[in-house]
Each structure stands twice: as C-alpha cells, then as structure tokens.
Amino acid sequence: MSQSVVPAVEEKQLDTSSTLTFEEYRFYQSNDDVKYELYKGKLIPLATATVLHIKICEYLVYKLQRYLAEYNLDLVVKTGLGVRTEENSSRVPDVVVCTQSLLEQAGARPGGGILDLDETPLLVIEVVTQDRRRDYITKRGEYQLANVPEYVIVDPTENRQRVRVMAFLEGDEIYTEVNYLPGEEMGSVVFPNLRLSVNEILDPPLVEGLIKAEQARLQELRHQTTTQRERADDEHQRTERLAAKLRELGVDPDAV
Incomplete structure (x- = not known):
C-alpha cells in the first residue's frame, strides 16, 4: 500500500467539427x-467495454448495494449516470454513488441523466481502459476540482494491477491517494466499514453466481427456521399430551 499526491494536467481533446455547451x-x-463524454466543449468517445470491464463494474455495484442496504443508508449506486465536472465538461463514471434525492433531481430534468455542479456524488469509480492518462491524471483533476469526496481507479492492466483510492482527508483541499495491490483489501474514506478484496475486484466472480449463492443461503436459513419451528411445535404437542394424561390420572401438571 503506498501514498502519494499527483498534480493534474489537461487531457488531449478530440478534434470535432463543433464545440458544445x-x-x-x-x-x-x-x-x-x-x-x-464532454471535455471543455469537445466530445470524447468512450471505448467499448471489455467483458472484464463489465464484470468489474457489476461486481462493484453488487458489493456497494449490499453495503448500503446493510447499513441502511439512503444512497444509490448507478452506472451510466453523468457527473458534470466543469462549466463545459461532463464525465460518465463507471460507477457512481449519490443520494437518492440527487438522482431524483437529475431525473426530473429533460435530457441526459447528469448530476450538475451543485449535485456532488459521494463516490465515483473508473475502470481503466486504453487511455490510462485520462483516468489517472485528467479525471483525477476534474473530480478533485468538483469536490467529489472519493475517486477510485480500478486498474486490471497486466503488471499494473491495483485499486487506487483518492479522497480528501480532513482539512485537505487535494486528494491523498492510496494504492491497494493484489493480496490486500481495499479501504474507503467515505465508507469506512467497506472492505473489498483487491483480487476479487480485479478478477471478479459473476454477479449471477453471487446472487444464486445468496439465495441458497436464504433458503437454507428458511429451512432451518422451519425445522426449528416444527421441532418446537412437536415439543409443545408432547407437553400438552403429557399434561392431559396427568390430568386423567388426577395429577395437576402445574404442580409436578
């Protein structure tokens, strides 16, 4: 695990025929x-996601949703939700965590689903694609400038595998970063009780399998509860039969 602070620089813009507000x-x-995405008025194409990219995003959404439910937090985890970072810049993080009210505000407006400058999410996650510079440097500067409390980069690139967590520590105005490597557990500043295996993040199991295992555990728990209830009912019936027999013999069962 290592810590450092890296300055942000601007991203190379894609030449397009026009500039958009x-x-x-x-x-x-x-x-x-x-x-x-929109970067300083220029359109930036997003790379087509690989299967690994998709699996990582689905795994993180699954884990975060379970965490929010466990701690009864009124937050939501979404993919495809835009985050405006500057006057004419807007990103589409792989995963966004925000309040339900902010999501509803964004949904009430016409056009694309984008959190505006005054609608800051709590956490954004980017999975590294071909343009490493964009995720590590440019977006870091944008999310930091937009005061996003925590920015996480998941990098599954061979020989560079890591999960980098960048967050504002108390009193700081720039991100402090921590690199979590394979074999370690990722921590979070915004969600201090969240611990995730870096190995699982970088090479995640299918969410469908996790849900099936979850359902199997619930069914087993229901079975155990039903069995315990049936045993309790059987014991109660035996006690009632014994009490009735004692009364037939003229014995008060409550006095025994």
Whole structure:
C-alpha cells in the first residue's frame, strides 16, 4: 500500500467539427452507438467495454448495494449516470454513488441523466481502459476540482494491477491517494466499514453466481427456521399430551 499526491494536467481533446455547451451536450444524440463524454466543449468517445470491464463494474455495484442496504443508508449506486465536472465538461463514471434525492433531481430534468455542479456524488469509480492518462491524471483533476469526496481507479492492466483510492482527508483541499495491490483489501474514506478484496475486484466472480449463492443461503436459513419451528411445535404437542394424561390420572401438571 503506498501514498502519494499527483498534480493534474489537461487531457488531449478530440478534434470535432463543433464545440458544445453543457446544455447542448445534455440533449446531444449521436448517429452511432458510441457514448461520449464532454471535455471543455469537445466530445470524447468512450471505448467499448471489455467483458472484464463489465464484470468489474457489476461486481462493484453488487458489493456497494449490499453495503448500503446493510447499513441502511439512503444512497444509490448507478452506472451510466453523468457527473458534470466543469462549466463545459461532463464525465460518465463507471460507477457512481449519490443520494437518492440527487438522482431524483437529475431525473426530473429533460435530457441526459447528469448530476450538475451543485449535485456532488459521494463516490465515483473508473475502470481503466486504453487511455490510462485520462483516468489517472485528467479525471483525477476534474473530480478533485468538483469536490467529489472519493475517486477510485480500478486498474486490471497486466503488471499494473491495483485499486487506487483518492479522497480528501480532513482539512485537505487535494486528494491523498492510496494504492491497494493484489493480496490486500481495499479501504474507503467515505465508507469506512467497506472492505473489498483487491483480487476479487480485479478478477471478479459473476454477479449471477453471487446472487444464486445468496439465495441458497436464504433458503437454507428458511429451512432451518422451519425445522426449528416444527421441532418446537412437536415439543409443545408432547407437553400438552403429557399434561392431559396427568390430568386423567388426577395429577395437576402445574404442580409436578
């Protein structure tokens, strides 16, 4: 586990025929299947997700949803939700955690689902794709400037595997980062009781299998509860039969 602070630099923009305002981007409809982010008015295409990328995101959503439910937190975990970071910049993190009220505010507006500048999420997660610089440097600077409390980078790249957690420590105005490596457990500043295996994050099991195992445990628990109830009922019936027999013999069972 290591700590360091890295300055942010700007990302190279994609040359497009026009510059969009944030409002134009919210209503932008592309003529292809590519999803875009907005960086200083320029459209930035998002790479098509690999299967591993998809599995990592689904695993993190699953784990975070269970954590929020366990601690009864009025928060939501979403994919595909935009986060505006600057006047004419907006990102689409792989995973976003925010309050339910912020999600409803974003949903009440026409256009794309994007949290505005005054609607700061608690946590954003990016899974590294081909453009490492974008995730490690450019987006770090944007999320830090937007005062996102915690930014997590999951990097499954061979020979560079890590989970980097960046957060504001008390009184700080810049992120402090911690790298969690394979064999360790990832920690969180925003959710201090959250502990996740780095190995599982980088090579996650299928969420469908986790849900099946979860359901199997619930069924086993129900079975155990039913069995205990049946045993208690049987014991009660035996006690009642014994009491009735004693009364037939003229013995008060309560006095025995």
